[in-house]
Structures are given as C-alpha cells and as structure tokens.
Amino acid sequence: MSSPSAAGNNLNPKRKTKKKHFVQQKVEVFRASDPxxxxxxxxxxxxxxxxxxxxVPVMLLPDNFKASTKIKVNNHLFNKENxxxxxxxxxYCPQVFRNLRERFGIDDQDYQVSLARSPPLKDEEGQSEGLLLTSYDRTLVIKEISSEEVEEMHxxxxxxxxxxxxxxxxxLLPQFLAMYRVTVESEDTYLLVMRNMFxxxxxxxxxxxxxxxVHMKMMDYSLLLGIHDVERAEEEEEEEEEExxxxxSYEDGGEDENVLALAPSSASSEGIAGYMNSFKPLGPGEFDPYVDVYAVQSALCAPQREVYFMGLIGVLTQYDTKKKAAHAAKAVKHGAGADISTVHPEQYAKRFREFIANIFA
Known part of the structure; x- marks a missing residue:
C-alpha cells in the first residue's frame, strides 16, 4: 500500500543528502530515572x-532474520547512580533492522542520538498498556510489546x-526500526522502536x-489518523509569542528559563530531525516529507487547511490457537454460515483493503 506522502501532494523532490563522516562520533549518553x-x-x-x-552484508541471508546479539553486565559498582x-x-536481527533503517532514510548515527542522547518522553495520555514512549526529538516511538508479539515479528x-x-x-505500515529485550532484576521488557506516525x-x-x-467485521488492526489544524496552530503560535x-518585558535583557520552557517542542540540533535546522525554517502547516513520512496536506480547494497523518497499527496480532478457538466457538454459537469477526488472516486482510478503498474512493 502506498504511503500518502508518496501518493499525494506531489511530495517527491530530490532527496536531501548528508555528508558521511568516516570518523565515528562519540555520543554522550544521558540517563533516565527508570532503570x-x-x-x-x-x-x-x-x-x-x-x-x-x-x-554491511551484500545481501541479507535467512540466518540474519534469526540472529541476535546479547550483552550481560555484572558489575555492582559500575556507574551505580545511573x-x-x-x-x-x-x-534482535541487527543486520535486518539496520537495512530497514537505511531503506527508511534513517542514518544510524541520527537514530543513535535520537534514542541515547536524552531520556524518552512518557506517553502523555497514559492510555497504553505497558511502556509507550516518544524519543526526545519526537521522531521515534518506543512501545513495550509481549513475548508473543516478538515471536510474531520474527x-x-x-x-x-x-x-x-x-x-x-x-x-502505510509501521516503520519498524529495531527490537530489543532489556532485563533488569531478572524481569524482561521487550521494546519495539518505530518511526512516529505523527x-x-x-x-x-x-x-x-x-x-x-469492528462494525465492518474486523477487530484488530486499524487506521490511525491525526489531524493538524493549520489555522488553529497559527493562532496558538501568536498567543505563545505574546506570552x-x-x-x-520583565527581564533585564537576560533569558528566563521559565519563559524558554513555554516554547513549543521542536526538533533538536541533532538526531533524525536535527538536520532540518540547517535549511529554511518551516512555517505553520509545513513539513518535510522525508521526516514526516505519514503526512499529507489537505487539498488546495478544501474548506479548511489541515495536515493529515495516517498509518496502520496493531499489525502484529497473530492468528494463533486462541483466535482459532474463538472462531470455532462463535461458529458453534451463531451457526456455521454466520458472518463473524474472528476470521482467517487472508479474509481479514481482504476486508480491510476493501474498507480503505471505499473510504478513500
């Protein structure tokens, strides 16, 4: 399925290139209170x-899709404060995910800085099960997943x-960038890193x-849609500027840390989105299609100026024994010919494609 940024809005300018440095840069790693x-x-x-x-391998081999790297640290006094x-x-699968990051236009050093330079931000809405984090530059999402979802990813x-x-x-699928397991005090936490759809x-x-x-007889994966109201953003920017x-006006020419804290969050000088600072600043409603890859602008003739962010989520749900049992149970309850929601993946995918085609027709 084509991405909206590729299918609409004529977002195919020449790709910006960055000079590659052969000297490995040192990244200062900041720590978080959460171990x-x-x-x-x-x-x-x-x-x-x-x-x-x-x-970098010339081509990926089947073993690359099963490989993993592990490290165990046993040093009670090592950096114990952090x-x-x-x-x-x-x-998991480091060569595969490195190849995926390259295909998504994400430089490894930018990825490293985005995740290791400053602690990720907690999910503001707090509605997710387990950890749901955003990298400090808001370009990446770190999501806690189950061991079953790790297996499904494999x-x-x-x-x-x-x-x-x-x-x-x-x-339109999630851009999966890496998958990790963190073990602290004998407890495993599985984390999947994706590009932020917003x-x-x-x-x-x-x-x-x-x-x-659900009403279309589907139940698991769905379409995530975010809307940026350009006119509302312009009003908010004016209000923040006035503040x-x-x-x-109460300062004697110095900078007030509290005032700076009111400034809206934006790209840092480093990381995945940081290179944009060296180009022309973006105005309200403007975006770089190589960073905000899920974005598409409303049509020029639209009654309201908006930017839409669209992508599919929940795609790691496995049609396992539990799903098969649910399918069989509902078939017994409602009859063999009943149209039920727990269906085989092929039929599930077909219904979803038809739905997407209808709403965007």
Missing part, C-alpha cells in the same frame, strides 16, 4: 557503535522486509483510532 530506560539508552548506544564496525548493577541487553519480518524492498520504503513538530489537534472497523514578549 529500564537507562539500560535501553546504554544498549542502543553500545549496539550502534558495535554495528558500525561490522561491514545504571543497575546487573542487567542484560539483547538486540514470523513476519522476512515478508515485511520484502514488502519494504518492493515498495521502496513507501508504506509529526515531531506539528501539533496533532485531533486523533482517531478508527475502530469502527513570551510579555514575560521578557
């Missing part, structure tokens, strides 16, 4: 540094990679998880 996050940041920094010393005395860090990774190769990285700089005023798909001017 799991501290180990994640330490592990990402360690794994990217190690991976940079490993030649890291637990004992922990383990595991990275099952689909080869087909997923082939899809990305075929569509040249342009997709913008790192444009505020999303309305969010919709289109679960009305900053009023606050600065």
């Amino acid at each position: 799991v996050l501290s180990v994640l940041m330490w592990g990402v920094n360690h794994s990217i540094n190690d991976l940079s010393q490993v030649p 890291l637990p005395g004992q922990f383990k860090f595991k990275e 099952n689909i990774l080869s087909d997923y990679h082939q899809h990305i190769v075929t569509c040249h990285g342009s997709t 913008s790192h700089r444009l505020h999303v005023h309305s969010k919709y998880d289109l679960k009305f798909l 900053r001017e009023m606050a600065s």
Whole structure:
C-alpha cells in the first residue's frame, strides 16, 4: 500500500543528502530515572557503535532474520547512580533492522542520538498498556510489546522486509526500526522502536483510532489518523509569542528559563530531525516529507487547511490457537454460515483493503 506522502501532494523532490563522516562520533549518553530506560539508552548506544564496525552484508541471508546479539553486565559498582548493577541487553536481527533503517532514510548515527542522547518522553495520555514512549526529538516511538508479539515479528519480518524492498520504503505500515529485550532484576521488557506516525513538530489537534472497523467485521488492526489544524496552530503560535514578549518585558535583557520552557517542542540540533535546522525554517502547516513520512496536506480547494497523518497499527496480532478457538466457538454459537469477526488472516486482510478503498474512493 502506498504511503500518502508518496501518493499525494506531489511530495517527491530530490532527496536531501548528508555528508558521511568516516570518523565515528562519540555520543554522550544521558540517563533516565527508570532503570529500564537507562539500560535501553546504554544498549542502543553500545549496539550502534558495535554495528558500525561490522561491514554491511551484500545481501541479507535467512540466518540474519534469526540472529541476535546479547550483552550481560555484572558489575555492582559500575556507574551505580545511573545504571543497575546487573542487567542484560539483547538486540534482535541487527543486520535486518539496520537495512530497514537505511531503506527508511534513517542514518544510524541520527537514530543513535535520537534514542541515547536524552531520556524518552512518557506517553502523555497514559492510555497504553505497558511502556509507550516518544524519543526526545519526537521522531521515534518506543512501545513495550509481549513475548508473543516478538515471536510474531520474527514470523513476519522476512515478508515485511520484502514488502519494504518492493515498495521502496513507501508504506502505510509501521516503520519498524529495531527490537530489543532489556532485563533488569531478572524481569524482561521487550521494546519495539518505530518511526512516529505523527509529526515531531506539528501539533496533532485531533486523533482517531478508527475502530469502527469492528462494525465492518474486523477487530484488530486499524487506521490511525491525526489531524493538524493549520489555522488553529497559527493562532496558538501568536498567543505563545505574546506570552513570551510579555514575560521578557520583565527581564533585564537576560533569558528566563521559565519563559524558554513555554516554547513549543521542536526538533533538536541533532538526531533524525536535527538536520532540518540547517535549511529554511518551516512555517505553520509545513513539513518535510522525508521526516514526516505519514503526512499529507489537505487539498488546495478544501474548506479548511489541515495536515493529515495516517498509518496502520496493531499489525502484529497473530492468528494463533486462541483466535482459532474463538472462531470455532462463535461458529458453534451463531451457526456455521454466520458472518463473524474472528476470521482467517487472508479474509481479514481482504476486508480491510476493501474498507480503505471505499473510504478513500
């Protein structure tokens, strides 16, 4: 399925290129109060540094889709103020995910800085089960997943990679970038890193998880939709500017940390979105299609100026024994010919494609 940024809005300018440096840059790793996050940041920094010393394979082999790297740290006094005395860090399929990051246009050093330079931000809405984090530059999402979802990722990774190769990285599917296991105090936490479907700089005023798909006899994956209201954003920017001017009028030419804290979050000077600072600043409603890859602007003739962010979520649900049992139970209850929601993946996917085609027709 084509990405909206590729299918609409004529978003195909020449790709911006960045100079590659052959000298490995040192990334200062900041720590988090949560030991799991501290180990994640330490592990990402360690794994990217190690991976940079490993030649990129000419082609991926079947073993690459089963491989993993592990490190175990046992040193009670090592950096004990920031890291637990004992922990383990595991990275799944490092060569495969490195290849995926490259196909998604994400440089490994930018990825490293985005995840290891500053602690991720907690889910503001707090509605998710388990950890749901955003990288400090808001370009990445770190989601806690189950061991079953890790297994499902292994099952689909080869087909997923082939899809990305075929569509040249342009997709409505989540952009999976890495998968890790963090072990602290003998407790495993599985984390999946994805590109943020929403913008790192444009505020999303309305969010919709289109679960009305249940009424279309579908139940698991759905369409995530975010809407940025350009006119509302312009009004908010004017109000913030007035607040900053009023606050600065009480200062004697110095900078007030509290005033600076009111400034809206935006891309840092480093990381995945950081390179944009060297180009022309973006105005309200403007975005870079190589960073906000799920974004598409409303039509020029639309009654309201908006930017839409669209992508599919919940795609790791496995049609396992539990689903088969549910299918059989509902068939017994409602009859063999009943139209029920727990269906085989092929039929499930067919219904979803038809739904998407209808609403965008």
